[in-house]
Amino acid sequence: xxxxxxxxxxxxxxxxxxxxxxxxxxxxxxxxxxxxxxxxxxxxxxxxxxxxxxxxxxxxxxxxxxxxxxxxxxxxxxxxxxxxxxxxxxxxxxxxxxxxxxxxxxxxxx
Amino acid sequence: xxxxxxxxxxxxxxxxxxxxxxxxxxxxxxxxxxxxxxxxxxxxxxxxxxxxxxxxxxxxxxxxxxxxxxxxxxxxxxxxxxxxxxxxxxxxxxxxxxxxxxxxxxxxxxxxxxxxxx
Numbered sequence: 001x002x003x004x005x006x007x008x009x010x011x012x013x014x015x016x017x018x019x020x021x022x023x024x025x026x027x028x029x030x031x032x033x034x035x036x037x038x039x040x041x042x043x044x045x046x047x048x049x050x051x052x053x054x055x056x057x058x059x060x061x062x063x064x065x066x067x068x069x070x071x072x073x074x075x076x077x078x079x080x081x082x083x084x085x086x087x088x089x090x091x092x093x094x095x096x097x098x099x100x101x102x103x104x105x106x107x108x109x110x
Numbered sequence: 111x112x113x114x115x116x117x118x119x120x121x122x123x124x125x126x127x128x129x130x131x132x133x134x135x136x137x138x139x140x141x142x143x144x145x146x147x148x149x150x151x152x153x154x155x156x157x158x159x160x161x162x163x164x165x166x167x168x169x170x171x172x173x174x175x176x177x178x179x180x181x182x183x184x185x186x187x188x189x190x191x192x193x194x195x196x197x198x199x200x201x202x203x204x205x206x207x208x209x210x211x212x213x214x215x216x217x218x219x220x221x222x223x224x225x226x227x228x
Contacts, residue, residue, distance in 0.1 A: 003154065034213035038155070045205060045218040046147075046155065052213060089155050093213055097160070097169040101147075104154040 004029065004090055004102035011108040017078040020105045022090030023071060028100060030071040034093035037066060037075045040104075041086045049088075050075060077107070085109040112136040112217045114206045119222030126196050126226070132189040132206030132219060140164075140184035143209040146191050148202035149221070156202075159191065160209055174200075196226045 005023040012018040022029065022037075029035055035053045038046035048057050050066035053073060063078045073092070077084055090102040118130040130146070146158040159180040160169045168180050179192040189206055203223050207215040 032213075036214035038215075040155075045220050046215075047218070048214060048216050051210070051216070057216065091155070091157070091214070098171065099157040099160075101155040101157060 002100070004092060004100055006088075006090060006102040006105045008103075009106045009108065011110055012077075012080045013110045014080050014082065016080050017076060018080060018107065020075045020077075020088055020090075020107070022073040022075070022092075022102050024073075024092055024094075024100075025071055028092040028094040029068065029073050031095070032093045033068070035066065035068060035073040036091045037064075038089045038091065039084075039086045040089065046089065080109055082109050112208070114208070114217060114219035116204065116206050116219045116222035119204065119224045121225045121227065122196055123228050124197060124226055127192070127194045128196065128224060130191040130193065130204055130206075130222060130224070134187045134189065134206075134208075137208065137217070139182075139187040143211045144180075144182060144189045145207045145209040145215060146180060146189075147205045147207055147215065147218075148200075149205070150199075150202040153202075158204070161189070193224070196224075198226050200224065201226045 033053050037050040040046045053068045054066040065076045088105045094100045113135045115133045145160045161180045177195045181190045203221040205221045206219040208217040
């Protein structure tokens with residue numbers, strides 16, 4: 001049950017696009033299309049942004065998109081806005097009825 | 111509107127016990143898997159436990175097996191986490207979340223802080 005690997009931080013200017021990676025193994029991200037992404041503002045609860053690799057919940061902006069290749073999943077945010085500045089976490093089913101999160105990525109909007 | 115409200119957190123000594131509660135509203139509680147997820151101060155999220163709609167299946171992260179017990183009372187729309195033999199490393203904000211099996215957490219509470227310290 002090792003945590004998924006995410007970059008500690010990413011940054012971008014308003015209007016630009018950024019991508020956050022989430023690297024796992026063939027036991028989790030690589031095998032299951034059960035990757036989800038969460039946004040967390042300071043002092044707040046996490047919010048679901050993407051589920052099952054690339055699906056967006058109702059109410060989440062279409063500027064957020066997800067994908068997966070091999071053992072790495074990615075979250076892309078296009079048209080960056082100041083309100084996107086937050087921590088982002090990926091999560092994957094890891095088999096044997098366990099779920100694992102990434103270490104989190106701090107997004108800074110310059 | 112879905113609301114999940116946790117309670118029961120606080121300061122406890124190492125080796126002590128604590129019982130967390132989560133009151134749900136705005137959802138048909140008995141129809142959903144539920145979960146506990148925690149976040150140590152300044153750290154990332156960690157899945158702790160899941161429980162099936164009728165309580166017949168329960169799953170835990172290795173680090174809490176044998177110490178924590180997840181349970182629910184569908185008549186009271188409530189989720190619980192009994193935490194025994196607490197350690198300093200259990201210090202965290204504990205979130206209650208609705209779990210959509212088999213893959214994601216779609217609604218979260220605001221969390222309750224558990225501090226294990228002498």
